[in-house]
Amino acid sequence: MTDSAIIMRAVNKFYGDFHALVDIDLTVGRGERIVICGPSGSGKSTLIRTINQLEEIRSGTILVDGVELTAGGDNVAKVRQDVGMVFQSFNLFPHMTVLENCTLAPMKTRKIPRAEAEATARHYLERVKIPEQAEKYPAQLSGGQQQRVAIARALCMKPRIMLFDEPTSALDPEMVKEVLDTMIDLAQEGMTMICVTHEMEFARAVADRVIFMDKGLIVEENAPEAFFNSPKNERLKNFLGQLA
Amino acid sequence: MIREFSSADILFIVTAARWTLILSAIAFFGGAIGGLLIALSRSSHSVLLRRLAAWFIQVFQGTPLLMQLFLVYFGLSVVGLPIDPLLAAAVALTLHASAYLGEIWRGAIEAVPSGQTEAAKALSLSYRDRMQHVILPQAMRVATAPTVGFLVQLIKGTSLASIIGFTELTRAGQIVNNATFKPFLVFGTVAILYFALCWPLSLLARHMETRMRRAITR
Ligand SMILES: Nc1ncnc2c1ncn2[C@@H]1O[C@H](COP(=O)(O)OP(=O)(O)O)[C@@H](O)[C@H]1O
Ligand SMILES: [Mg+2]
Numbered sequence: 001m002t003d004s005a006i007i008m009r010a011v012n013k014f015y016g017d018f019h020a021l022v023d024i025d026l027t028v029g030r031g032e033r034i035v036i037c038g039p040s041g042s043g044k045s046t047l048i049r050t051i052n053q054l055e056e057i058r059s060g061t062i063l064v065d066g067v068e069l070t071a072g073g074d075n076v077a078k079v080r081q082d083v084g085m086v087f088q089s090f091n092l093f094p095h096m097t098v099l100e101n102c103t104l105a106p107m108k109t110r111k112i113p114r115a116e117a118e119a120t121a122r123h124y125l126e127r128v129k130i131p132e133q134a135e136k137y138p139a140q141l142s143g144g145q146q147q148r149v150a151i152a153r154a155l156c157m158k159p160r161i162m163l164f165d166e167p168t169s170a171l172d173p174e175m176v177k178e179v180l181d182t183m184i185d186l187a188q189e190g191m192t193m194i195c196v197t198h199e200m201e202f203a204r205a206v207a208d209r210v211i212f213m214d215k216g217l218i219v220e221e222n223a224p225e226a227f228f229n230s231p232k233n234e235r236l237k238n239f240l241g242q243l244a
Numbered sequence: 245m246i247r248e249f250s251s252a253d254i255l256f257i258v259t260a261a262r263w264t265l266i267l268s269a270i271a272f273f274g275g276a277i278g279g280l281l282i283a284l285s286r287s288s289h290s291v292l293l294r295r296l297a298a299w300f301i302q303v304f305q306g307t308p309l310l311m312q313l314f315l316v317y318f319g320l321s322v323v324g325l326p327i328d329p330l331l332a333a334a335v336a337l338t339l340h341a342s343a344y345l346g347e348i349w350r351g352a353i354e355a356v357p358s359g360q361t362e363a364a365k366a367l368s369l370s371y372r373d374r375m376q377h378v379i380l381p382q383a384m385r386v387a388t389a390p391t392v393g394f395l396v397q398l399i400k401g402t403s404l405a406s407i408i409g410f411t412e413l414t415r416a417g418q419i420v421n422n423a424t425f426k427p428f429l430v431f432g433t434v435a436i437l438y439f440a441l442c443w444p445l446s447l448l449a450r451h452m453e454t455r456m457r458r459a460i461t462r
Binding site: 108 | 357359360362363364365366367368369370373377378381382385
């Protein structure tokens with residue numbers, strides 16, 4: 001057992017001939033909050049999607065909470081129970097109510113009785129500040145509300161690690177804050193988080209470490225202060241210049 | 245030998261329609277099970293399963309239903325089974341329906357956005373739970389209208405079973421016509437009965453399609 005939530009060693013990922021992740025080494029401590037940024041197509045999504053094996057890797061090792069992902073057996077299922085994920089496009093189940101979205105996985109994979117699963121779901125819906133929407137369908141909610149449901153749905157599995165893939169990129173500007181606030185809450189409670197985002201305010205506020213990716217490589221990583229104020233890599237300087 | 249077309253003949257034809265319905269029901273429900281297996285195989289990760297299912301669909305979509313009927317009918321004796329028109333028609337039509345429903349449902353499964361599978365996987369749902377609770381319910385909405393449409397084709401397709409001597413609606417008509425020689429009257433009656441079976445289903449399919457389209461553009 002280790003003190004690390006996630007360990008990635010020499011991870012390589014290909015899409016056909018395309019080398020999407022190049023020798024990625026990354027260790028994430030328990031309770032650590034990491035923000036990943038970088039130009040579009042640099043491999044940010046691919047990287048976090050290897051952590052719950054939505055993408056399979058060609059070589060290297062990934063350990064999540066001490067469980068080796070690529071070792072076979074039911075390791076992948078185990079890891080996925082411990083790792084929640086929030087997507088850019090929400091991916092709520094449109095044929096289910098908000099409450100059903102939140103109770104499905106706990107009931108099916110954790111075998112939790114319905115009453116308990118619903119109580120948990122209502123608790124987390126309360127926390128993301130939309131308890132009154134429990135009986136509605138996703139299409140009846142605003143984008144910001146949908147994304148908060150998606151966060152609640154992931155939390156209902158009581159994960160120890162949360163992955164966010166540009167959770168605010170598909171939102172209207174006025175809804176970004178409500179989702180970021182939810183994420184900040186979560187960070188303050190000590191959740192281990194990896195967030196792909198270009199919300200630099202968020203990165204400054206909660207990140208322990210910011211990582212810059214380009215062309216499938218981790219090019220630079222540092223505490224937010226140093227990362228933003230004294231970037232070393234040319235491409236990162238360029239990238240930060242474009243954001244400002 | 246030629247007699248009048250009587251109410252007894254009409255009764256005979258109408259009762260034979262029962263066999264058209266039974267045969268359609270067997271083929272539809274058998275085809276639903278087969279079609280689901282084909283559709284799941286076609287969209288599975290296993291290359292072997294995908295190939296087998298694709299091959300199955302190609303064979304059954306690429307040959308006439310009548311040939312399939314003949315092959316199964318005469319094939320029964322080859323594998324030591326009694327030559328029975330109902331059994332042969334049921335088996336052939338079930339295979340035929342499996343291929344077509346498999347293809348319709350594969351399309352419906354693939355129409356569900358990949359983000360749905362990803363979200364379900366991220367929640368650690370098993371393949372079975374993903375299919376049962378997330379993917380298939382959404383695919384079903386897309387698939388119902390074309391499925392009902394295919395059922396109409398299937399009901400009409402059962403008429404080919406008359407050629408291997410199974411007395412369903414069409415063959416009942418032939419028998420009556422041989423005795424009365426009133427082809428227009430007899431086959432007119434037969435056609436009206438097919439129409440009475442298929443028309444409501446066609447309406448239903450069209451109704452579901454418009455409802456579907458409205459649901460999508462909502
Ligand atoms: N399923 C896929 N098949 C082929 N190439 C892909 C696939 N997914 C991503 N890629 C490619 O991999 C690279 C990294 O993609 P991604 O991780 O989505 O980047 P980012 O999230 O940083 O924008 C891109 O060049 C993209 O085109
Ligand atoms: Mg991305």
